[in-house]
Amino acid sequence: MKIKKIGRYFLNFFFWSFVGAVALLAGLVLIYGNDLPDYKSLATYAPPVATRLYASDGSLLIEYAEERRVFIDYADMPPQLVNAFIAAEDQNFWTHPGIDVQGIIRAVANNTLRMFGADATLSGASTITQQVAKNFFLTSDRTISRKIKEAILALRLERAFSKEHIMTLYLNQIFLGARAYGVGSAALMYFNKPVSELSLAECAFLASLPKAPNNRDRAVERRNYVLRRMVEEGFVSQSDADVAAAEQLNINSGFTAQMSEELQYFAEDVRRQLLNTLGREKLYNDGLYIKTTIVPELQRAATDALNKELDTFNAGRTDKLQGALIAMNPHTGRVVAMVGGRSFAESSFNRATQGYRQIGSTIKPFVYLAALERGWSPQTMLLDAPIVGWREDDTLWKPENYDKKFLGDVPLRLSLETSRNVTTVRLVEQIGTEKAIEVAQRFGVYPADMKNMNLSMALGSGETTLEKLVLGYSAFVNGGHVIKPKLVDYIEDRYGNVINGQQTDLIEWSDELLPKSAQTDSEPLSDPQSLYQMVSILQGAVERGTGKQARVSGHTIAGKTGTTNDVKDVWFVGFSKNLIAGVYLGYDTPKSLGRGAGSHMAARVFADFMRTALANQKNQPFAVPDGMNFVRVNRRSGAAANADPDGTIIQEAFKPGQKPNPAPKKTAVSNNVVVGGVF
Secondary structure, three states, X not given: XXXXXXXXXXXXXXXXXXXXXXXXXXXXXXXXXXXXXXXXHHHHOOOOEOEEEEOOOOOEEEEEOOOEOOOOOHHHXXXXXXXXXXHHHOOOOOOOOOOOHHHHHHHHHHHHHHHOOOOOOOOOOOOHHHHXXXXXXXXXXXXXXXXXXXXXXXXXXXXXXXXXXXXXXXXHXXXXXXXXXXXXXXXXXXXXXXXXXXXXXHHHHHHOOXXXXXXXXXXXXXXXXXXXXXXXXXXXXXXXXXXHHOOOOOOOOOOOOOOOXXXXXXXXXXXXXXXXXXXXXXXXXXXXXXXXXXXXXXXXHHHHHHHHHHHHHHOOOOOOOEEEEEEEOOOOOEEEEEEOOOOOOOOOOOOOOOOOEEOHHHHHHHHHHHHHHOOOOOOOEEEEOOEEOEEEOOEEEOOOOOOOOOOEEEEHHHHHHOOOHHHHXXXXXXXXXXXXXXXXXXXXXXXXXXXXXOHHHHOOOOEEOHHHHHHHHHHHHOOOOOOOOEOEEEEEOOOOOEOOOHHHHOOOEOOOOOEOOOOOOOOOOOOHHHHHHHHHHHHHHHHHOOOHHHOOOOOOOEEEEEEOHHHOEEEEEEEOOOOEEEEEEEOOOOOOOOOOOOHHHHHHHHHHHHHHHOOOOOOOOOOOOOOOEEEEEEOOOOEEOOOOOOOOEEEEEEOOOOOOEOOOOOOOOOOOOEEOOOO
């Protein structure tokens, strides 16, 4: 009878304990379950993913991310990687409903024994599902209320999603140290390989990280613990675990795209541009695929050519000369190489796109084009004689040629090919300062709203960037069309969809990365015949003028040198039919480069680069527009070769109605002096 009473007592105790537990659970759910986050959004989980920047050949340049993450579907997870996390974090994952009652009892028992001094491991009881609930929706506060909410969310997650989906959420969201979120990013971070190539030892190492993601001092010890747990759970054999435990962990200090410094100026310009157009959130978290225009081989050639010249000049000097080079397709604006200085690590200031400096004689082709547009021919004569007593406002002008000599009457072509200053001043005076400067404005070299229209601006005292100068010269060879610099061919989102309509701008490329035709809606900046005459003159400047250092054997090249007062800045801009490049050299704080320095240095950099860029291409002469007449003339007099055969004979391009000069009279050249600006 007494035994029956005791039995009844225990039955009542357990019954009412069960009822109380259910009531308590119901109360907790009522209190904490109503204001929980909407977990259903995880059905279409799209985590922040790193954006990746690629070169034109498909090679990875750099990643942009606030959290490094590479999303991996469950089907692509190696089974031993999943098993490693289960063994380390949640051995009953496949069977529990979201909370692990056995784990809770085990944790309570172990922690109680440890409190009384027993040799027991301090343990927790959070399941992987609970960790998903915490990582996505809750804080890490160590409070009873947070643990209750975590448990309720875990139970709801298990009812809503499959175990595989929950594991996918967990393995892509968990923080594994060094800004790596998820196993995909961590595999790249620590071992520079995708998850599909991880060894058993590497899988065990990653599974050991959640407990202490930023402490790698005990990496081997923690990895071996996970291997032992995998053996205990039957995931691997003891022999396989022993082999993995003996494997040396070759952990990277941290994964970054192996982008050499030579590409960083370009990559930073792309980043600034996309930050402005896309916004920070999309750029850093949307996992974009960005295909850029840069050609690594040409980028290396540009860097090598510039640094070779800079290193030679800077040897033994305290102040270091800086420089820049930018190369692009003149028909499309696709930038294939960009160097913004000696070293991005020393200075991130991009002297190709951000540096405004005086451009010296590189302005002259735009000034001379103004004359060609008004019917002057390349053989129109200009007087190269001293000028004194001429004023512009309060400025007294006494222009000089770089060689301190005067040649008398010289053709327009020879004047530009040899970059003579005095004849340029006379040309500007005849066509008008504003008309000369307007061409540079029209071609985008000078700003359209520039107010200071004086002679010095027409002679190159105005400031612009190397990029703008190269874009202006591009119009000479592309038919007079305005182009914009293009750094990005197209952008895809994480699902492979082209965004922002970028791909609609693509042109079908040939094997030489050149368009079949220049496609633009803009009206030509000038007439094709005047443009061709300018190209022909600039070709002569390279073949026999101031740009001889820019010659590339076997290829047709045109271009122009530029030097500012006291040789503070030196330039060269040149082009073949389908590639244009500009070079700038100067100190960041302007000062003279000194004796022996000059624009030949920039021309030499250009030639070194173009030899590599054109090495595997056949020569392509410049396209000739309809209606041009070619006549052999004397370069010095502009007369037909049969009328003046002595000296250098060249082929001249005349527009309809233009013709060679009359045969010259055989008189001595005198250094005439013109007073008062009457030319």
